[in-house]
Each structure stands twice: as structure tokens, then as C-alpha cells.
Amino acid sequence: MSKTILYARVSTTDQTIDHQKDQAEAAGFVIDEVVADHGVSGISTELKEREEGKRLYDKLRHGDTLVVRWVDRLGRNYQDVTDTIRHFMRQGVVIKTVINGLTFDGSTKDPMQEAVRDALIAFMAASAQAQAEATKEAQRAGIEAARRDGSKYRGKKPSYDREALGVVVDMLGQDKGASEISKATGLTRQTVLRIRSDPAAADVTLSRWES
Template identity: 70%
Template sequence: MSKTVLYARVSTIDQTAAHQLTQARQAGFVVDEVVTDEGVSGVSTALRERPQGRRLFDMLRAGDTLLVRWVDRLGRNYADVTDNVREFMRRGVVIKTIINGMSFDGSTRDPMQMAVRDALIGFMAAMAQAQAEAMKEAQRAGIEHAKSQDRARVYKGRKPSYTRAELQTVLEMLAANSGASDIAKVTGLTRQTVLRIRADQAGADEALRAWGM
């Protein structure tokens, strides 16, 4: 009997597996099992090197569905993501994303459909890597800024109305070209907050750091 497995990579305190499961259910998915990797860096650790990432390759069978929040959960960079997606498809596993409801499987044999599917996989993997690099750059900038100032004497501004996990979701959906209204619906944030984050992504990350979030 086929099953749907949610793979949740949890790298921060706010990015809980329960939160990702709630998002999946809100998007209409029925999840049979949740596999979670905690405290694992998504930008430095390949999927096969993660404790539970290895388990996915052992447990998933043809006809099963692998559900992930976004394709960046399936690798550390462009090559890792595309290789893993294609390997799962070769095994007959269907891959679906919670954000934007994308679906990838290897059932088609039409050359044109295969070319379009593979091009889309490559495009999404490239966006995931670009977003990861942008986040790392924003974090480096925040760290350097923190080092150059005495935070106890700097006005921190208004406390952000979003958490680290919500910011991550907003950035991922922006990278997927989702609209502000759709992002607000998924995250529970106001549309104005989403627009402010979109206008200054690095500033949004720095605001969280200023408040120790």
C-alpha cells in the first residue's frame, strides 16, 4: 500500500516539524508518516549524509509520495537537489511540495514532457540554491553589523511581527514568485508585513537578529 511521507529538515528553533506538518495539512495533504532531521544544515550537508535523509532512500517504494516544504529540503545545492529528485523519480516515487503544490514523477515517457519537467526541476533547484546563498549573505552582513556596534546602545526598532520560520517561508515563496496575498494566507502574516519583507529581505533578517530571534 502506497504512503505519503513528509520529510522535514529542522535547522532552527522556530522551524519545527509540527509547524511543517500543519502547513501540509492546511494545503490539503494527508500525511502517513513524518521523517525529521533536526539541527542539520541544509546548505552544507547532502541529503544522503543526513541521518534521516538516508532513511528516505531505504523506506520509499514505487507509488509512494515524498512530501517536502520546498525542493531545497532535498539537497545542499543545485547538483544535490537535482540528483536526488531524479533518483527518487527513477524509483517510482512521486515528489510533491507544500509551497505552490508542485508535483514531479517519472511516469511520463513523452520526450517533450520529460524535457519540460526536467527543466522545471533544474530551475527550482537553482532558485533554491540562490535563495540559500542570499540568506547566508544576509546572515554574514548581520553578524558583521553586530560586531561593529554595541547592541546594548543601539535602538533596535519595533519588534518584528514574524518569527524566523515565518521569514523563511516568506522568502521561499517569494523565490517561487508567489503573490503577497497567497504568502499572507499561508503564513498568517499581514499582506503589509509580507510587502515590507519583500522590499528589504536583508533588513528583515537583521531585525530578527537585533531582537535575538
């Protein structure tokens, strides 16, 4: 029995699996199963190399439908996206997008339809890569501009405040263990270990956000 599988790739804090599933269902898709990867780059990691992407390759069978929000969920690399779509089409899988309602079906034998389909695949894959590269370049430019103005570049906001840092330093001075300090402060053990390794750097980081 054929299935409709939604593949979601969640790479930022403003994306959720539920949101992508809700969008697909609002577009009329009846989703039988959701396969999702979290925090995986679509630029540097091919679909078949992602943990859940591998499962997707194993799950999809002839007659199944693969639903994605847009082709950029499959990847942000032109070659990877085109190879992925063509691989699934050869298997008899139909790929459909929620945005723009595109359908990539390998069953067509009409030369003109094939030409249009392949051109569309190429265009969408190229657009996904171009968008990813533009976003990455904008981020690099923004970070570089902020670094030139040291007052603006503060790095990642620390998870601790001045009071918590003081407690950690005091407990470290009493030779308390990282797990005990973590429990007392509510900070992760990793954060405690990072502060223990370089208290001065932890203080500097916090000072940037207090200014």
C-alpha cells in the first residue's frame, strides 16, 4: 500500500516539524508519516548522509509520495538536490512540494513534459543553492561588520548572569564538583566546566552583555 511521507528538515529556531506538517495538511496532503532531521545543514550534508535522510531512502517505495515544504528541505546544494529528486523518480516515487504545489513525477514519457520537468528541477535546485549562499554571505558580512565595531560584536549570550557566575566561582573555590554546581545553579554541567576552564573569559563574555 502506497504511503505519503513528509520529510522535514528543521535547521533554525523559527522552524518546527509541526509547522511544516500543518502547512502540508492545509495544502490538502494527507500525511501518513513524518521523517525529520534536526539541526542539520542542507548545504554541507547530503540527504543520504543525514540520520533521518538515510531512513527516508530505506522507506520510500514505488508508488509512494514524498512531500516537502520546498526543495530546499531536501538540500541547498544543486547537485545533491537534483540527484536526490532523480533517484526517487527512478524508484517510482512522486515528489510534491507544499509551496507552489510542484510535482516531480518520473512516470511521464512525453519528451516535452520531461524537458519541462527537468528544467524545473534544475531551476529549483539552483535557486535553493543561490538562496543559501546569499544568506550565508549576508551573515558573514554582518558578523565582519560587527567585529570591526567591537562594541556590537558580543558573541553568543551566556546562559548565566552575574549572580550565577559568582556562585559557580565560589563553589569552584570550595573544590565542589561540576555536577554539584550544576544542580545548585541550574546551569548545565557543560557550562560549569567551561567556566571552570577559563573563569576570566567567562567574566569577559558576561561583561559584553552587561554593557
